[in-house]
Amino acid sequence: MAETTRLELGLVRTDALMDEVLMEILDHLGIVYREAGEGDFPLLISSTKPREASFSKSLLVAEDVLPMDEVLNTLSGSSSVEDRDCFDLRINELEDRLLAHLRNLYLAEGLPLVRKWYWPNFSKACVVLTHDVDWLSYSPFHKVVYRHNSFPKFLKLVFKHLFLREDYGYNIPEIIEIEKSRGFKSTFFLKTNYDDLEKARRVQESLKEKGFEIGLHAARDSHEVLDMLKGELTSLQEATGSEIYGVRYHRLKFKPGLTWRLEEEAGLKYDSTFSNNKYFGFKSQLCHPYRPIDLRLKRRLNILEIPMAFMDWASLHRHYAYNDCQSVMLRLMDTVNKYHGCFAVNFHNTYLNRESFQQVYELFLWCLNEARVRGFWVTNGFDCYNWWSMRASVKLKLELDRNIISGESSLRKFPLIIEMAEVKEALPFIADSVFKINMDV
Numbered sequence: 001m002a003e004t005t006r007l008e009l010g011l012v013r014t015d016a017l018m019d020e021v022l023m024e025i026l027d028h029l030g031i032v033y034r035e036a037g038e039g040d041f042p043l044l045i046s047s048t049k050p051r052e053a054s055f056s057k058s059l060l061v062a063e064d065v066l067p068m069d070e071v072l073n074t075l076s077g078s079s080s081v082e083d084r085d086c087f088d089l090r091i092n093e094l095e096d097r098l099l100a101h102l103r104n105l106y107l108a109e110g111l112p113l114v115r116k117w118y119w120p121n122f123s124k125a126c127v128v129l130t131h132d133v134d135w136l137s138y139s140p141f142h143k144v145v146y147r148h149n150s151f152p153k154f155l156k157l158v159f160k161h162l163f164l165r166e167d168y169g170y171n172i173p174e175i176i177e178i179e180k181s182r183g184f185k186s187t188f189f190l191k192t193n194y195d196d197l198e199k200a201r202r203v204q205e206s207l208k209e210k211g212f213e214i215g216l217h218a219a220r221d222s223h224e225v226l227d228m229l230k231g232e233l234t235s236l237q238e239a240t241g242s243e244i245y246g247v248r249y250h251r252l253k254f255k256p257g258l259t260w261r262l263e264e265e266a267g268l269k270y271d272s273t274f275s276n277n278k279y280f281g282f283k284s285q286l287c288h289p290y291r292p293i294d295l296r297l298k299r300r301l302n303i304l305e306i307p308m309a310f311m312d313w314a315s316l317h318r319h320y321a322y323n324d325c326q327s328v329m330l331r332l333m334d335t336v337n338k339y340h341g342c343f344a345v346n347f348h349n350t351y352l353n354r355e356s357f358q359q360v361y362e363l364f365l366w367c368l369n370e371a372r373v374r375g376f377w378v379t380n381g382f383d384c385y386n387w388w389s390m391r392a393s394v395k396l397k398l399e400l401d402r403n404i405i406s407g408e409s410s411l412r413k414f415p416l417i418i419e420m421a422e423v424k425e426a427l428p429f430i431a432d433s434v435f436k437i438n439m440d441v
C-alpha cells in the first residue's frame with residue numbers, strides 16, 4: 001500500500017483573538033488550512049505559543065516570525081497611516097515573511113506547497129472601479145473648475161453653461177458607455193437624496209438596466225449612528241428596488257472601531273471608505289481586501305474592506321499635473337502587481353468631463369487601458385467582494401501519493417498554484433471538483 005500524505009496546514013488554536021489575525025493572514029496568502037485535531041498534518045501552525053508543548057510534528061508559531069500585535073492593530077483600524085501617501089506595504093511584507101517560512105518548511109519536507117491563486121483566471125491583480133456621485137449636475141462656477149482651467153477656457157465653459165445650458169457634472173451615460181465598450185461594469189455610490197429627483201430615478205434605472213452596481217454613498221452621521229445607516233440603506237434599496245451590498249461614506253467619514261461593526265449590523269457586505277482624502281495609497285499598508293477585526297467582539301467582522309488608493313479629488317486638491325497623476329497610478333499598479341493585491345479607484349462623475357476636467361478624464365481612460373494591458377481583473381466592488389469571500393471559504397482537500405497530488409475542491413475551475421523544490425516558477429493549475437496533478441510533468 002502506498003502511503004499518502006495530506007498537504008493542508010493544520011491550525012492549532014491558542015488565543016481566540018490572535019487566531020483570527022492568523023486566519024486572516026492565511027486567507028490573504030491563499031494558504032489551505034484546516035483546524036488541527038483529527039488526522040495527521042505535515043505541518044502545524046499557531047498564532048501564539050501553545051501552553052502545553054506536546055506537538056510531535058513541526059509547529060510554526062506565527063508570533064515568532066512576525067509581530068502579530070502590529071497586524072492586529074492594523075486590521076482593527078487602531079493603527080493606520082494618516083498624513084502621507086502610502087506605498088510601503090508593511091503588512092504585506094510581514095505576511096510574505098510568514099509565507100516564506102511556510103514555503104521553506106514544506107519544501108524541506110519534500111512536500112509541494114499548494115496555494116489558492118489570488119484572482120479569477122490567474123489575473124495578476126485587481127482594480128475596482130468606483131464613482132462617488134455627490135451631484136447630478138455641476139456648474140463651472142465651482143472654484144475647482146476655475147483653478148484647473150485657463151481663463152479663456154473657463155470663459156468658454158461659463159458661456160456654454162449660461163447660454164447653451166451645458167451641464168458639466170452629469171456624465172453618467174458617457175461613463176457607462178466607456179466602461180461597457182471595454183467590458184467593465186463599475187460601482188456607482190449613490191446618495192439617497194438629490195435635488196433633481198427625476199434625474200436620480202433615471203440614473204438608478206439606467207445603472208440597473210446596464211448591470212452596473214449601485215452602492216450607498218452614505219452621508220450625515222451614518223458612520224456612527226446605526227439607525228441612520230439603516231435608514232439610508234432602506235431608502236436606497238426601496239428607491240432602486242435592489243439589494244445594496246457596499247458603502248462609501250461621503251467625505252470618507254469613518255470611525256475605526258465602530259463604523260465597520262455598524263456596517264455588519266446593517267447587513268452590508270463591504271466598505272470602501274477607509275482611506276485618506278488628501279493622500280494616495282494604502283492607509284492600512286495592506287493591498288488585499290480584508291476583514292477588519294473588532295476588538296470588542298474579538299473576532300473578524302463579516303465585512304470586507306476594499307482599499308481605495310486613488311481618488312481624483314486628491315489629485316485636483318494637490319494641483320497634480322497629468323504626469324504626476326500617471327506616476328501615482330503606475331506606482332499603485334506596480335505595488336498591487338508585486339503582491340497580487342487590489343485597489344479601488346474613485347473617479348467622481350462630476351470630474352469625468354472631457355471639457356471641464358480634461359486631465360481627469362484622460363487619466364481615467366488611460367487607467368482602464370493600462371489595467372487591461374497588465375492583465376489585471378477590472379471589476380466592481382460587489383464582484384470583488386464575492387470572489388474574495390468565495391476564495392476564502394472554498395474547501396480544498398489535498399493529498400500527496402508519491403508524485404501525484406490528488407484533491408477535491410468545493411468550487412469548480414478554481415485557480416491554484418503549486419510550488420515545489422527545484423522548480424523556480426510556481427505552476428498554475430485549474431482545480432475541478434476532483435483533480436489529480438502529476439508532479440513529474
Ligand SMILES: [Zn+2]
Pocket residue numbers: 132133134217249250251
Ligand atoms: Zn461624496
